[in-house]
Amino acid sequence: MSAPPSTDAALLARAAEGEAAAFDHLVRRHTPRMYRVALRITGSAAEAEDVVQDAWIAAWRGLPDFRGDSAVSTWLYRVVTNAALGHVRRRRPTVSLDEALAGPGRARLDAGLLADAHADPEGHVVRTEQVEAVLWAIASLDVTQRVPLVLRELEGLSYEEVAEVLEVNVAALRSRLHRARVALLAKLKERS
C-alpha cells in the first residue's frame, strides 16, 4: 500500500527546513493551476510561462517569510497574481489587445476546448465563440477589475480567499467585483 500524499502545509514546512524534494513536489502539484491563472490574467501563453517561472522563484525565496496564516494554495495564488501583475505592468505599451489574444494563449486554449469537440461538434463551436468573447472582454478590462474576476469567476475562489490573495477587505472586494461584472457584461453585449 502506498503512503498517503502529503498535504501542502506539510510539504511547505519540509521545504522551509531545506528539503528540496518537498518543494519540487509542490511545483509539480501546483504548476498547472498557476499557469492557468497566469494565462487568464496575461492572455499570452509565452508570458504566462515567464510568470510561472518568476512566481516559483519568488515562492522559493519567500519560503522563510511564510507564516502559515493562510492556506498554501492561497499564498501561491498571491505569488502568481503578483508576478502576473508585474508582467502586465511592464508590458510594452505597443502590444495590442488583439495581438495578445491572437497569440499562443489562444492556441493553448483552443487545444483544451478541442478535447470535447468530438462529443458535440455544434455545441463546441458555440462554446468556443463564447469562451473567446469572454476572454477578449476580460483582457480588455483594467487589471484592477480583471484580476478579481479571474480569481472569483474563473478560478472559483471564495470572496474571503480572493480578498486574502489581493489583501483587501471583503466589502471592498464585493464592490469592486460588482463593478467588474457589470463592465464585463457590457463588453459582452457590445460584442454580441
Next chain:
Amino acid sequence: MSAGGDPLDDPQWEWVRATARAPVPTPPGLIERVLRSVHGVRGGLPAEPLEIAQEGGRLRVGERAVVLLTRRLGADLAARIGGLHVSAVAFEAGVLEVVVTVEYGLGADTAAETLRIRLQAALRAELGPAAPAVNVHIADVYRN
C-alpha cells in the same frame, strides 16, 4: 440586464461559467522547465563564487546571484530580439544553461545564437572575463 440588476442573473453570464469550465492544458515540459529554474536558483552543492578583480580589491559573486542575473539579462535581451522567451536558467558544471522557447517562423537557430552572443557579452560587461560560458537550448517552438 436591467439597470441595477445583478449581472450573475443575466443569461449571458452563462458564457463566463462556460469559460471557467473550459480546460487550460499545461504546456508540455513546463513543469520540468520550472524545476530546472528553481534548481538553478537554489543551487546544488555550493560552488566556488566567481571572483572579479576591481579597483582596490576583488568582488566575489555567488552562483545563485549569477543565475538570477543571467535570468534577468536573458529575459530583457530576448524581449528586445523578439519572439524568444527564457524558460529556465541553470548553472551546471561551470556553464550557464539557458532554455528558451521560440516563436514559429522566427529562425530558431539564428535567434538562439543571437541571444547567446548578446547574453555572453552582457555577462562579461557585468562580471568581467570570469563570466561563465553560456549555452542556449531551444525547448519548444510555439505558433503565434
